[in-house]
Amino acid sequence: MTSRTALLAKPLLSLSSIIALAFLWHCLHDQQSEAEAKSNTVDESVERELIRIVKKQSDAWNRGDITEFMSAYWKDARLTFSSSGKTHRGWDVTLANYEKNYPDRETMGKLTFSEFETQELGADAMLMLGRWHLDRTESIGGNFTLVWKRINNQWLIVHDHSSSLKNEVK
Numbered sequence: 001m002t003s004r005t006a007l008l009a010k011p012l013l014s015l016s017s018i019i020a021l022a023f024l025w026h027c028l029h030d031q032q033s034e035a036e037a038k039s040n041t042v043d044e045s046v047e048r049e050l051i052r053i054v055k056k057q058s059d060a061w062n063r064g065d066i067t068e069f070m071s072a073y074w075k076d077a078r079l080t081f082s083s084s085g086k087t088h089r090g091w092d093v094t095l096a097n098y099e100k101n102y103p104d105r106e107t108m109g110k111l112t113f114s115e116f117e118t119q120e121l122g123a124d125a126m127l128m129l130g131r132w133h134l135d136r137t138e139s140i141g142g143n144f145t146l147v148w149k150r151i152n153n154q155w156l157i158v159h160d161h162s163s164s165l166k167n168e169v170k
Contacts, residue, residue: 043120046118046120046126046155047116047118047126049155050116050118050126050128050148050155051116053072053155054072054113054116054128054130054146055113056072057069057072057111057113058111058112058113061108061111062108062110062111064105064108066095066098066099066102066108067095069098070091070094070095070098072156072157073091073094073156073157073160074091074149074151074156074157074158075091076090076091076158077089077090077091077092078090078158079091079094079157079158079159080158080159080160081093081094081097081159081160081161081162082159082160082161082162083160083161083162083163083164084164094160106136106137107136108134108136109134109135109136109137109139110134110135110136111132111133111134112132112133112135113130113131113132113133113144114130114131114133115129115130115131116128116129116130117129117130121147124149124150124151125147125148125149125150126147126148126149126155127145127146127147127148128144128145128146128148129143129144129145129146130143130144130146131143131144132144132162140164140165141164141165142162142163142164142165143162143163144160144161144162144163145159145160145161145162146159146160146161147159147160
């Protein structure tokens with residue numbers, strides 16, 4: 001047998017080495033999969049809390065209480081609200097716009113939120129996507145994107161971007 005043939009005839013790794021490498025690969029793969037899964041999941045308790053807050057908002061809206069509806073927003077001049085191609089800044093400006101655009105119960109209609117999706121942006125920041133619908137004589141609705149921030153241990157909306165589709169079908 002030549003040295004080359006002898007080299008091919010000998011196993012490069014023993015069976016125990018192959019088993020040890022396979023076990024190591026399996027352990028590393030499981031750790032990577034668990035880390036990926038954790039990074040893609042949202043803390044369910046935070047998600048439930050955010051959904052609870054927006055449902056509380058719709059309850060306030062449906063009672064005609066815009067000020068209570070606004071309690072979920074950051075009461076700060078840096079709050080941003082984007083809709084209809086415009087961006088407004090400030091809690092007071094946002095409240096004034098709601099009161100101007102929804103002057104009575106008939107215009108306010110019945111508000112529902114649905115199709116929530118959340119994503120963690122950091123330890124104290126979340127993104128929420130969803131749909132909104134106002135059931136009234138001329139129903140409207142659309143999509144929303146909310147950026148939430150935990151401020152003084154309270155989740156508040158710091159940015160709201162809402163689209164609107166007139167005569168949106170629920």
